[in-house]
Every structure is written in structure tokens, then in C-alpha cells.
Amino acid sequence: MFALGTHKLELTAWQSQSPALLRGTLSQRRKNAQRPFRAYPPLPRGHCLCYARPVPPSASSSRGASAGPRRLAEAPPITSRDNRWLKEFRVALRGGVTTVSGAAGVEGARLVEEALSSGCRIQAVLFSESGERHRQRLAPFLNRPEIAFPVLRTTDRLFEGIADTEHPQGVAALIEPRAATLEDLLRPSQGTPLLAVLAGVQDPGNVGTILRTAAAFGASGAVACASGQSGTANPFSPKALRASAGAALHLPILVGMSLPILFVQLRLAGVRTVAATLHSAGASEPAESLAPWEIPWGEPLAILVGNEGAGLPEEAERSADLRVRIPMAPRVESLNAAAAAAILFYEAARERSLHRRQG
Numbered sequence: 001m002f003a004l005g006t007h008k009l010e011l012t013a014w015q016s017q018s019p020a021l022l023r024g025t026l027s028q029r030r031k032n033a034q035r036p037f038r039a040y041p042p043l044p045r046g047h048c049l050c051y052a053r054p055v056p057p058s059a060s061s062s063r064g065a066s067a068g069p070r071r072l073a074e075a076p077p078i079t080s081r082d083n084r085w086l087k088e089f090r091v092a093l094r095g096g097v098t099t100v101s102g103a104a105g106v107e108g109a110r111l112v113e114e115a116l117s118s119g120c121r122i123q124a125v126l127f128s129e130s131g132e133r134h135r136q137r138l139a140p141f142l143n144r145p146e147i148a149f150p151v152l153r154t155t156d157r158l159f160e161g162i163a164d165t166e167h168p169q170g171v172a173a174l175i176e177p178r179a180a181t182l183e184d185l186l187r188p189s190q191g192t193p194l195l196a197v198l199a200g201v202q203d204p205g206n207v208g209t210i211l212r213t214a215a216a217f218g219a220s221g222a223v224a225c226a227s228g229q230s231g232t233a234n235p236f237s238p239k240a241l242r243a244s245a246g247a248a249l250h251l252p253i254l255v256g257m258s259l260p261i262l263f264v265q266l267r268l269a270g271v272r273t274v275a276a277t278l279h280s281a282g283a284s285e286p287a288e289s290l291a292p293w294e295i296p297w298g299e300p301l302a303i304l305v306g307n308e309g310a311g312l313p314e315e316a317e318r319s320a321d322l323r324v325r326i327p328m329a330p331r332v333e334s335l336n337a338a339a340a341a342a343i344l345f346y347e348a349a350r351e352r353s354l355h356r357r358q359g
Helices: 019-032 057-065 084-093 109-117 130-142 156-162 204-216 238-244 259-268 314-319 337-358
Strands: 002-004 007-015 048-054 104-107 121-127 151-153 171-176 194-199 221-225 253-255 272-277 301-305 322-325
Touching: 084 104, 084 121, 084 156, 084 171, 104 109, 104 238, 109 121, 109 130, 109 171, 121 130, 130 171, 194 204, 194 259, 194 337, 204 221, 204 238, 204 337, 221 259, 259 272, 259 314, 272 314, 272 337, 301 337
Parallel strands: 121 151, 194 221, 194 301, 221 253, 272 301, 272 322
Antiparallel strands: 002 007, 007 048, 104 171, 121 171
């Protein structure tokens, strides 16, 4: 609808037969109308013309009274464990894998809040009876008129059957993690690239902790790839998301690229690779290994963190541009993968901050 003079008008489509018929019809309407009618130029055959028809004031006022955001009626609680939505949540939360539609599951008030504010597409939000206490906290995200996902309810018993935690908080969400490319991770707007490359990190807790640490110290993105015969745990599994405290929903993450291809792509992009050696220095340790404070952190870099027990494969360490070892007491064999990554990313953030202050 649009306003013409003081009257509100409604548009109706009319099919033009010929320019002559169009002019004749407009002429007839102009004679019968109570006010002037704007003439339109002839349209080609087969095109549609929208003409104005007065709308009764009562109809106009009634439409205006009902204007505003449309809200769906609240759905009744889900009471069957075979419900389609509960099956989806069960796969994503208890199963720890993405659903057929590509959704991951997040559980708990804080993680659901992070998901709603992350910009990821939300498929659904689910509350249990006891979880309704968190609805007020999430209301700023759920009460927006433009939301396009269902807000579901179920019983505490059924929610416990789909939850991944021992004492669930009664609120969960299905989200579609944002797909990232290597170009997204190396975008100039992110600053000088600093990437976390997880190569064969199998523990979801370590994966989430590394992502949380990388985000905290200014990493521009992360890559999860396989290393030899060991793959990296899914960074969007419920355990990894909990360990990352939601950082995995905000940090651009590339999943599935093979390590050899990643080496080639990073080299073409001018990003040097730093292989983290988790074991202490020994007779077999190459002389070119550097301490963390000897790495040129101001350059575009990608830090490679390997498997918890075996570290990086030898071919990966040989292919890397730099090798870094963390000095430790002689009696300590190695560091946890997440702990080693935290030390390296902290040192990178410290050096980069120092360089910015100096010039």
C-alpha cells in the first residue's frame, strides 16, 4: 500500500492486452474517478500494470490497528521422545556429531547465550521445565520480532535424555557453525595473521582449550586438520564447545584441510609455519629449534600443535619453516598440548604488543 493525496490505496495487478486497450482503459477510469488519476505510459505486450484502487477508511484503520511484529503462538511442550526436534538435539548433544542438516548442539545458559550473539544461524532453542528460569536471561535474543527459529519446550525427564552433561541446566540450541575459508583467516582486516593449526589433537577438551587460548591472545583464526593417521577432534562437538567457552563460535575455523595442502597454501600466502615441539631438548633435538622468545612473532605465522602423545609427525616438523621448543626442567618429559599452545600464544601476544608500543 502507499499514500496518494489523503487517500490510502491498494495495488492490484492488471494484464495489458495492447497499448491501445491500455490507453482506453485508463481513459475510462479517469472519467469515472472522483479525483485525478496519474496516467502511465503504454507497456509492452505481456507486461503487468499496477493501478490504484481506493481502500475504505474503515479497512485502512483496522489494518493500522493490527500493525506491528507478528508473533507465533507458543507451542505446547514436547512430550514424546520420538519427536523430530528431540531426535535432532539427541544426535547433536549426546551423540557429539553434527546433524544431517549440519547443526551442532550447545547446552547451558552461557553457551546458548554465546551462540545467540555469535551471528551463527540458529535452528532451534529448547527449554526444559526447570530451564525456563533462564528464559529471562535470553529474552533479549528470543523476543526480537525478526527471529526465524522455533523456541521449544519439553519436560525435564526428556531433556535429561538428550543432554550431554550429568546435571543439565535445561536449555540448549541447535546452531550452524559459520563456514570459513583460508582467505577468511588471512583477511587483512584481521591484522597480521596468527593462526592456530591443530594437527591430530584428539581430545575435545584440548581442542576447545587451544581455541579459547588462541582467541584470547589475538589469533586471527584456526585450522583443524588430520595428522598422519590421527584426526583432530571436532571443534564444534559439545565437549569442545564447552572447553572453548564459546570462543569456537566467534573465531573463524577451517575444518578438513589436509596438512600438506595447508603447508602449500600458507607458503603461497606468505605465512611462515612454526612447529611446536612438545618434548624437551635432547640429543636428537635439531640445533635449529628456537626458544619461544626467539621466534619473530611480528610476522604472519601459523603455530602447529600436534597430537597429545606423539606430537607432530616428522614430515610436518621438517616441512615447517621454524621449530620452537619450550625449555623445561630435566625431569619433565613434555607439556600438555593445550598448555604448550597457551605459552606460545601468550608469547606471540606479548611480542606483538611490545612491537606496537615501540613503533
